[in-house]
Amino acid sequence: EPEVTQTPSHQVTQMGQEVILRCVPISNHLYFYWYRQILGQKVEFLVSFYNNEISEKSEIFDDQFSVERPDGSNFTLKIRSTKLEDSAMYFCASRLIGGDKSPLHFGNGTRLTVT
């Protein structure tokens, strides 16, 4: 069964450094998402992306964050200058179409640790 794949599984970085988290969504999916989960807390929406542009973003997704689909298969999340509070699991998700007929499928996440 097709799945969303994320790399790396674990990333350790120093405060102030830039990180890029990578995702390969399911191949025929058209909508892409990033969510994050701070340890012990809820899964939180960051951003949705469709047709090569952001369709919705949360308050968390400030100017330090950006997303890109550099080619036909990858979807990336960049954090320009990491902070301690960015430490979390970051999940990529994709869905075939928007709306209520298509569930989100999640990857297994990248654990980001900012020291």
Add this chain to the structure above:
Amino acid sequence: EDQVTQSPEALRLQEGESSSLNCSYTVSGLRGLFWYRQDPGKGPEFLFTLYSAGEEKEKERLKATLTKKESFLHITAPKPEDSATYLCAVEGLGNEKLTFGTGTRLTIIP
């Protein structure tokens, strides 16, 4: 703002002991209510989508139901491999995001 509350936070059952997990929600127009299973260190794994009150869906030992204010995930004769955190999420009309609850951590004791 969409809100999701799940109860209980944690539930321990003996193998074969059936029970239900609750998800209460508020949303300005429900597009869909989703149930996911999450194992430690993994991403949410899709289980069900429910769209309208009265709808029910089943998969193996799991059955999800939906009313206008809440959803239940019924687990019948659970096995140890059903141990996981079960997440409920809603998507409202006119937006492209899921709002998750904090989940119910289910432990099935052999």
